[in-house]
Amino acid sequence: MKCTLGVCTAVLLLAAPARAAIGDNDVGINTHIPADAVIDLCVEAGVGWIRVDNNWLQLGDPCGAMIPFAPLDASVSYAVSRGLNVYMTLAYGPPCASTGDADGVPNNDVPDSGMWEDYVRTAVTHYRAMGVRYFGMWNEVDLGGFWAGTADQYVDGIVVPGIRAVRAVCSDCMVLGPELAHVGEVDVWLESILRRMDVVGASFDIYAHHIYNGFGGAIWDGDSFLNALEHRRFVFTRRGFLDVLTEVGHAPGGVPDREVWITETGYRCQPPTDAGEMATQASYY
Numbered sequence: 584m585k586c587t588l589g590v591c592t593a594v595l596l597l598a599a600p601a602r603a604a605i606g607d608n609d610v611g612i613n614t615h616i617p618a619d620a621v622i623d624l625c626v627e628a629g630v631g632w633i634r635v636d637n638n639w640l641q642l643g644d645p646c647g648a649m650i651p652f653a654p655l656d657a658s659v660s661y662a663v664s665r666g667l668n669v670y671m672t673l674a675y676g677p678p679c680a681s682t683g684d685a686d687g688v689p690n691n692d693v694p695d696s697g698m699w700e701d702y703v704r705t706a707v708t709h710y711r712a713m714g715v716r717y718f719g720m721w722n723e724v725d726l727g728g729f730w731a732g733t734a735d736q737y738v739d740g741i742v743v744p745g746i747r748a749v750r751a752v753c754s755d756c757m758v759l760g761p762e763l764a765h766v767g768e769v770d771v772w773l774e775s776i777l778r779r780m781d782v783v784g785a786s787f788d789i790y791a792h793h794i795y796n797g798f799g800g801a802i803w804d805g806d807s808f809l810n811a812l813e814h815r816r817f818v819f820t821r822r823g824f825l826d827v828l829t830e831v832g833h834a835p836g837g838v839p840d841r842e843v844w845i846t847e848t849g850y851r852c853q854p855p856t857d858a859g860e861m862a863t864q865a866s867y868y
Contacts, residue, residue, distance in 0.1 A: 607631075609630070609631040609632055609668075610630050610631065610632070610868075611625075611630045611631060611632025611633055611634060611667075611668075611670070612625050612628070612630055612632075612633055612634070613633075613634045613846075613847060614633045614634065614635055614658075615635065615636045616635060616636055616654060616655055616658055617633065617635065617658050617662070618658075619658075619661050622658070622661055622662050622665055622667065623665070625662075625665075625667060626665045626666070626667065630667075631667070631668055632667065632668045632669070632670055633662055633667050633668075633669055633670070634669075634670045634671075634672065634846060635655065635658060635659065635662075635669060635670070635671050635672070636655075636671075636672055636674070637652070637655060637671050637672060637673050637674070637706055637710075638674060638675045638690075639673065639674065639675050639676055639677055639680070639694075639699075639702055640675045640676060640677040640678075640689065640690050641675075642677075645677040645679065645680070645702070646677060646679035646680055646698060650702070650705055650706075650709075652706070652709060652710075656713070659671075659710060659713050659714075659715060660713060663713060663714040663715075668717070669710075669714070669715045669717070670717040670718075670719065670759070670846065671706075671710060671715050671717065671718050671719065672718075672719040672721075672722050672762070673702070673703055673706055673718055673719060673720065673721070673745070674719075674720075674721045674722045674729070675690040675691075675721075675722075675729075676689065676690060676691075676692055676693075676694035676699070677689065677690075678692075680692075680694040680695050680698040680699065680702075681693075681694060681695075682694065682695055685731060686727075686731060688728070688731075690729075691727065691728060691729050691730050691731045692731055692732075693730075693731065693732040693736050693740055694740065694741075696739070696740040696741075696743075696744045697744070699740065699741060699744055699745065700744035700745070700747060700748045701748075703718075703744070703745045703748035703749060704748040704749075704751060704752055706718075707748065707749050707752050707753050707756060708752045708753075711752070711753045711756060716753070716755060716756045716757060717756070717757045717759060717789075718745075718749060718756060718757070718758055718759065719758075719759045719760060719762055719791060719846070720741055720742050720745040720746070720758060720759070720760040720761070720762070720787075721737065721741050721760070721761075721762065722762050723762060723763060723764040723793065724737045724741075724761065724762075724763065724772070725763045725764055725766075725767060725768070725769050725772040726764050726766075726767075734772050734775035734776045734779060735775070735779050737761070737776060738776055738779040738780055738783065738785065739779075739783070742760060742761070742776075742780065742785055742787075743783055743785050745758065746758050746785055746787075757788040757789055758787055758788050758789075759787060759788065759789045759790070759791040759844065759846070760787045760790070760791055761773065761776050761787070761790075761791070761792075762791045762792070762793065762846065763776075763792060763793065764793045764847075765792065765793060765794045765795070765796065765811045765821075765824070767821075768821070769821060770821045770822035770823075770826070770827050773824070773827045774827050774830065774831055777827070777828075777831045777833060778831055781831070781832075786841075787841070788841065789841060789842045789843075789844055790824075790828075790839065790841060790842065790843045790844065791843075791844045791845075791846045792812075792824050792843065792844070792845055792846070793845070793846060793847035793848070794808055794811045794812060794824075794845055794847075794848050795847070795848060795849070795850075796808040796810070796811045797850075797867075798866060798867065802816075805817075805820055806820050806821070806823070808848070810823055811823055811824065812824050812825065812843075812845070813825045813826070814826055824843070825837065825839065828840075848867070849864070849867055849868065850863055850864040850867040851864075852864050
């Protein structure tokens, strides 16, 4: 259980629209492609959002002119009918869109940017009509299992055409990213992505980030959740998310220039019904 809750020549085309506060400090659940019973439990829990997966490679004819989105349609329709806000992650290329497969795993390949743009345009058009306005550009590109390219390739081939596609078909949609996992050299990835986006004139509407660090703990436990989010605990640990934003000029005075959503966090109970494990999970949430 995880608690969740763009190179282009036209800079203006990629500019983020003016907006009021969006998140309202709300909480949601990562549901992937949820069954109705899961959605019912989310409503019962009182969360305002769910995050769902729109996996490009899983769609019937992902490179064809007509892309069938079921069964995700059923999940989205039911969630919206129950009053939930839906955040949709668009990711993972099919073999037919790959520009080269070096590891035998096609879903992490750098896709043809034109095909990706067509897919994003089609998906956003389809799901905006169903009430979805929030779209993420890929997932955890700092992990090799999800992305085989570089930070620049992510910006040039995913973010820029993705944002262009969203802007072309939806005037009130929001683009989120870069959805990095706070492990390894995540701070280097984040800095590289943001600097490249500044060069090409692209911007996310909302920053999205993933942090599974714990809370509190002894000093030898390393960075806590708040260290990962704001300021690293030691000079030898990776920079916090806000540290990087400040260094690259996207947090003047230490205040981010747009909303920050932690779209993956939480604690897995093992075993799921153990009282101590459940208490730890509760403290995370």
